[in-house]
Amino acid sequence: xxDPAALRSIHxxxxxxxxxxxxxxxRVNLIGEHTDYAEGFVMPAxxxxxxxxxxxxxxxxxxxxxxxxxxxxxSYDVSALPLRREGQWTDxxxxxxxxxxxxxxxxxxxxxxxxxxxxxxxxxSSSAALEVATALAAxxxxxxxxxGPVLARLCQRAENEFVGANCGIMDQFxxxxxxxxxxxxxxxxxxxxKLAPIPHSIALVIANTMVKHSVAGGEYTTxxxxxxxxxxxxxxxxxxxxxxxxxxxxxxxxxxxxxxxNALKRARHVITENLRTVAAADALMSNNLxxxxxxxxEAHRSYSQDFEASCxxxxxxxxxxxxxxxxxxxxxxxxxxxGCTVNLVEAAHAAEFAEALGARYSAEIGIVPEVHICHxxxxxxxxx
Numbered sequence: 001x002x003d004p005a006a007l008r009s010i011h012x013x014x015x016x017x018x019x020x021x022x023x024x025x026x027r028v029n030l031i032g033e034h035t036d037y038a039e040g041f042v043m044p045a046x047x048x049x050x051x052x053x054x055x056x057x058x059x060x061x062x063x064x065x066x067x068x069x070x071x072x073x074x075s076y077d078v079s080a081l082p083l084r085r086e087g088q089w090t091d092x093x094x095x096x097x098x099x100x101x102x103x104x105x106x107x108x109x110x111x112x113x114x115x116x117x118x119x120x121x122x123x124x125s126s127s128a129a130l131e132v133a134t135a136l137a138a139x140x141x142x143x144x145x146x147x148g149p150v151l152a153r154l155c156q157r158a159e160n161e162f163v164g165a166n167c168g169i170m171d172q173f174x175x176x177x178x179x180x181x182x183x184x185x186x187x188x189x190x191x192x193x194k195l196a197p198i199p200h201s202i203a204l205v206i207a208n209t210m211v212k213h214s215v216a217g218g219e220y221t222t223x224x225x226x227x228x229x230x231x232x233x234x235x236x237x238x239x240x241x242x243x244x245x246x247x248x249x250x251x252x253x254x255x256x257x258x259x260x261x262n263a264l265k266r267a268r269h270v271i272t273e274n275l276r277t278v279a280a281a282d283a284l285m286s287n288n289l290x291x292x293x294x295x296x297x298e299a300h301r302s303y304s305q306d307f308e309a310s311c312x313x314x315x316x317x318x319x320x321x322x323x324x325x326x327x328x329x330x331x332x333x334x335x336x337x338x339g340c341t342v343n344l345v346e347a348a349h350a351a352e353f354a355e356a357l358g359a360r361y362s363a364e365i366g367i368v369p370e371v372h373i374c375h376x377x378x379x380x381x382x383x384x
Contacts, residue, residue: 002052004383007068007115011054014066014073015111019054020140024132024380026050026118027125027174028206028342029333030183030284031299032277034266034307036168038227038244039189040274043196043281044170045376046178047204049124051116052383053133055141058109063097065090068115078109085163092127093134095162099154100138108141119208119370123334127163128171131155132380136176140382148177148379149191166224167335178379185281189245196284198376202328203350204342207321207357208370209313211338219337223266223309230267233258244270262308269306273299289328293344296329309336313365317341320360325349 004021011019025046032042058064063081066073067089074090076082083098085091093114097107112134118126132155139146146154155172159165169188178184182195198204227244234251235241241251249271256264276295283291300318304310314332318341321330326349333342345353354371361369 002115002117004052007052007054007113008384010068010115011056011066011111011113014113015056015064017056017111019056019111019113020137021383022053022055022133022136022140022380023050023383024053024129024136024175025178025377026129027171027178028204028340028374029170030342030344031280031296031331032170032273033299033303033333033336034223034227034309035245035270035273035277036170036186036188037166037224038231038270038274040243040245040270041185041187041277041281042170043183043185043277043284044174044178045183045198045204046174046379047124047206047374048377049116049118049129049372049374050377051114051118051126051129051133053137054113055137056111057141058111061109063107063109064111065093066111066113068113078107081107091163092130092158095158096131096134096138096155098162099158100135100142103154105142105144107138110138110141112137119340123336123339124206125171125175125334127159127165128155128175131158132172132175136380136382149173151380152176153191166221174379176380178377180378181376183281183284183376185277189243194281196281198284199287201347202289203345203347204374204376205345205350205354205357206333206372206374207317207341207343207354207361208372209311209317209338209340209361210367210369211311211313219309220335223307223336226260226263226266227270230259230263233263234267245274247271265306265308269302272302276302289344293327293329296331296344300331303332303336307336311338313367314338314341316364317357317361317369320364321353321357324353324356326353
């Protein structure tokens with residue numbers, strides 16, 4: 001994470017006012033992909049990459065945003081805040097402001113400085129970290145305290161309704177509610193959750209394929225539509241099935257012939273992924289790491305073959321990890337179509353694992369990857 005003292009200095013120099021500083025982490029999903037919008041289960045962990053937000057009040061009726069990452073400043077009149085996306089980085093914080101305003105909050109004049117180290121378009125939820133950091137900072141200036149799940153839902157709405165990315169709740173939820181040294185099993189139906197401890201002997205090695213994706217793009221939208229198509233077929237026979245969370249593999253055996261071949265495959269992934277995710281949480285809580293590794297391997301195969309959301313580079317990254325010392329489990333994480341793999345690795349082997357995996361991938365694919373050794377971190381909080 002970037003140094004809060006450095007951001008304080010940047011903000012103070014630019015706006016001549018000492019700020020309050022908040023942090024919101026990115027995330028890596030250990031298992032449970034494209035199950036969240038089917039009201040299923042996911043098991044992410046917050047990581048020690050984050051967005052920092054420094055905020056202070058203004059007296060001139062303006063909302064002024066500054067991004068250290070982009071070296072750009074944007075100013076808005078409080079009385080004329082944007083109502084729709086503008087196609088730039090400001091969409092994420094201004095989306096949060098729009099949802100807050102829609103909830104009846106009067107947005108105050110403010111200076112907001114943002115600085116993050118979550119890799120963009122890598123599947124580690126840089127957008128959610130930006131939204132949650134902004135929301136936590138803005139609500140502090142409003143004098144409003146929101147429970148973590150409420151804050152997460154607000155930020156999801158910002159991405160859905162303002163930015164136009166049809167994402168589920170997972171990314172914002174783990175950023176707002178993560179816990180140090182724990183993964184979080186989230187029931188996306190009612191937002192209940194339980195924490196699963198990650199032993200200190202395990203490191204999270206995140207390997208960036210350097211192939212970029214966007215959840216606002218067409219592939220994500222197509223997959224989601226196919227999931228909904230499959231659910232609609234089952235619901236014609238079982239009206240109580242509102243989401244694939246309620247469906248079973250037996251339903252696919254009975255009525256899969258009424259679906260397109262793609263919808264059938266997508267549904268098979270989502271239904272079996274829900275089962276794997278709950279089993280993986282049980283395995284982690286009982287310290288059955290061999291079972292956890294097997295479930296991660298099954299999850300990657302399903303993601304690649306049934307959901308068809310992997311790519312040559314990500315499949316190679318997973319395959320190249322298999323015989324490296326210390327590996328517990330490896331799979332593609334995030335929205336798919338590129339991004340990062342997550343590798344659970346014995347901490348004693350993490351450094352050599354990361355170096356070897358990077359070298360293998362570079363030799364086979366011809367791209368030098370970014371490989372990071374991470375740990376499960378706390379959720380969004382005030383830093384100073």
